[in-house]
Amino acid sequence: MELCPKCKTQLRIRQPRMVVEGDKSPDTPTTVYLVQEQFCANPHCVEYKQTVDEIKHLLYAEKDDSHDH
Numbered sequence: 001m002e003l004c005p006k007c008k009t010q011l012r013i014r015q016p017r018m019v020v021e022g023d024k025s026p027d028t029p030t031t032v033y034l035v036q037e038q039f040c041a042n043p044h045c046v047e048y049k050q051t052v053d054e055i056k057h058l059l060y061a062e063k064d065d066s067h068d069h
């Protein structure tokens with residue numbers, strides 16, 4: 001668990017969200033991440049409720065072996 005750089009309070013983790021990259025173009029392999037934003041829960045801190053850091057978990061990566069240039 002990481003600490004807030006401003007107040008050194010342990011960061012809290014928001015509800016994770018799914019992020020999909022590369023699904024707009026057939027030339028880029030599709031990658032799916034689960035992103036967990038970490039925020040400061042100290043009301044006296046300037047970073048209160050601000051996202052300080054985020055953890056990316058790779059869920060799915062499409063293999064890009066369809067192009068043999």
Ligand SMILES: [Zn+2]
Pocket residue numbers: 004005006007008009040041042045046047048
């Ligand atoms: Zn803080």
